[in-house]
Amino acid sequence: MSVWSATVTRSEDGAIVVGGYDVRDLAGKFGTPLYVIDEVDMRARVSAFRDHFTAAFGRHGAKCDVFYASKSFLSSRVARWMLDEDVNMDVASGGELEIALRGGMPAERLALHGNNKSDAEMQRALEVGVGRIVLDSLDEIAVLDAIAGELGAVAPVMVRVTTGVHAGGHEYIATAHEDQKFGLSLATGAALEALRRVHAAEHLELQGIHTHIGSQILSIEAFRESAERMLRLRATFAAETGVEMPEVDLGGGYAIAYTPDAEALEARTAAFEIADAVADALAEAGGSWPRFSIEPGRAISGPAGMTLYRVGVVKRVELDEGGTRTYVAVDGGMSDNMRPITYGADYTAALAARESSAEPALSRVVGKHCESGDIVVRSVDLPSDVARGDLLAVPATGAYGRVMSNNYNALLRPAVVSVRDGEATLHVRRDTLEDLLSWDVAPDA
Template sequence: MSADNSPVLAPEWLAVPDDPNDLAAGVWPITAHRTGDGELNLGGVDASDLRAEFGTPLLVLDEEDARARAGEAHRAFTRAAASHGTEARVYYAGKAFLSVEVARWMIEAGLNVDVCSRGELEIALAAGVPADRIGFHGNNKLVSELVRAVEVGVGTIIVDSDVEIERLGEIASRFDAVQSVLVRVRSGVHADTHEFLATAHEDQKFGFSLPGAERAVERIREFDGLRFLGLHCHIGSQIFGVDGFRESAARVLELHARLLEGGDVPVMNLGGGFGIAYTRADEPTPIAELAGDIVAAVAEECFALGVALPALAFEPGRSIIGPSGVSLYEVGTTKAVELDGGERTYISVDGGMSDNARPALYGAQYSARLASRSGEGEPALSRVVGLHCESGDIVVDHEYLPSDVGPGDLLAVPVTGAYCAALSSNYNHTPRPPIVAVRRGAARLLVRGETLDDLLARDIAYTTEAADPEAAGEGEE
């Protein structure tokens, strides 16, 4: 089937490629290229060699790419802040993806680490991240999590409710500690993103309203064991441009200025959410430009209010690890589906929504390329789908792939480093895939893949009866 058969079915943003084997700049990791044989190579390792060693599905992280992006983010924000006479603290948002080694990459690049669960905290600590370089988020931190955070000396806890303030004040007193905190606020700015990714509008679970935050700070300042550092506002995720950040900062700075009347407010954290390119149609703002414009906007607003520019903090996650990841799948079946307006090829792979829930959750768009070879067929409008028993199990909704893609071929889906492994599940009792890092011609396992034995071992009846087959019949008449 050729591309000419299906123009009506393709979205406007998807252009027919001159070469359905090309690797779009800005979408693939910096080391990605095709070898002389036409095979995809990541970090100096061929895709077929990765399949042979680790199997599929497989999440591959380009270590050079991740380290480079982390370093670039650190330089961009620290230089922008320094140009206005202040400093910037850059936290890697671990919720995007976190493992012990990835945490180490971030620290070595100069970043701090942001966590939002006990599990993420323990990963960061195991990686050797100094506790005072950790920020702890969450709208419902368990008492045991707060105790652990104070006990190990977490640098900053971002408080999210009046209840949490009371709990944390008591815990700090019990440990005879002084715990630094930020207060998360909802600025009311609606980020131009998916509804579930916008986090600063009023009708949602995170943070305090601006008036509520003012009252919360008054209460924090009454505790000897709590030190108020400043305000935190995160307006959403996958945001292009700076307008939303500019407006949010202006609103939060008005409260910041009022709070200075009661004491120091040394820090303002503007969160993250910086958008990246998932397809060649996306045009994200370069991080250096983004950093410069955001810091300049905050500096201008501070000048207008007559207050000193505080230290600034940012929390990039997706923009660092997202483009570094590539998912490899093996094609199982293909079928042509005739529709009004043309024909679409459905390509089924051995993964799906269990290892990438974002298309089902947010309607996220991805791209794909044949990885084990270069295709020889004409560009054909295709949809890459998973193996799960759901019609919404779509990996790549719209893509032009060579018409000769067939069973046994490897497909690669780029920009899967963020929120794919982190959101993965065992739907349909499917084991989660392994995660490997590639660098300079070598591949090493970061997170082992699950096995069927791993999954079945959690089912008590299964494990009991497997150990004692005669017990299976007990209790039957």
């Protein structure tokens, strides 16, 4: 499977070209490390999810909205792209909310998530007219009801349900098991109690229920089981109150390929199989079709991005089991991609600015931080003549790269640019030394 975005090609002399832009020119203009977004690829992925889920649910006479999960990557320009492509967005903090609004996304097309939303974040959401606020705890119900009352508003809310369906890879990204911070448990009755309290609240309007079962999911069975449990909860609440909630959000978590031998969950397959699974679940649970929604953040932004690095030190190390490994150190690392050290995530890499006929060498791409776990790519065959000054490209870094970046060792966070038709557009500028020093409060002279 190709891990490179749709417009990636090689020039006659072997350099990677993305969006019609030679990566050598990108590195020269914007520096390295550099996050690069293939705009054509990202827009195509958005429209694929929108069109396939519309068609799949439409076969059953139902509606399904796409909410781009901005936590995967967000800039005001990306928010504008989402609006252009007629999809909605979810945000998980006050900061994400403001960036989305800055990009022109109408507040009514936003959903505010978060397991610990502040009073200020909830108040701001109500003031600008956010379309739905996803409640994550029993405590939050009373707090939001009081804030809405003070503002003379009615808050449109959904309740996040922990369904108990275990899916995804690393335990840190599996989000529907009981022993974790998100949502209200279906098994213990907390979810149903939350629905009762929202229904009784004077200043809350119950829109529906939401769940998110994890990330990097390949099995449709996990979504099927989650939908069955959600729709049974909806039916139970309707039988008790006479109120049939109008919306059900099934979350996201569709797997993407980070390495050539990895699998991905393709948008069309996901759409039609999930829609059919939902139809079966609804037939069993009973009731009318609600409006569904999904949140494919990583599956939109991840494959559309790559990171460019400049090679520094190249070191060959003798292995205990025999043979050698080449350590290729680049000018970034865990400050621009936290996923390998956090989740043990795998990536691949390629020589980006030239071709090579040298024999491949077992290599490990590492960063420049003071951690032995500062690994960008754990194992990849690179040309044995890779040397200081070469450019390396790491694909599939469009999600959870820049948004999780940091200034460890006082490194400067990279810029983000998008490319299309030979033009490059800056989304987020690179940190400067002036930025770094401005955050530091100097001692008195």
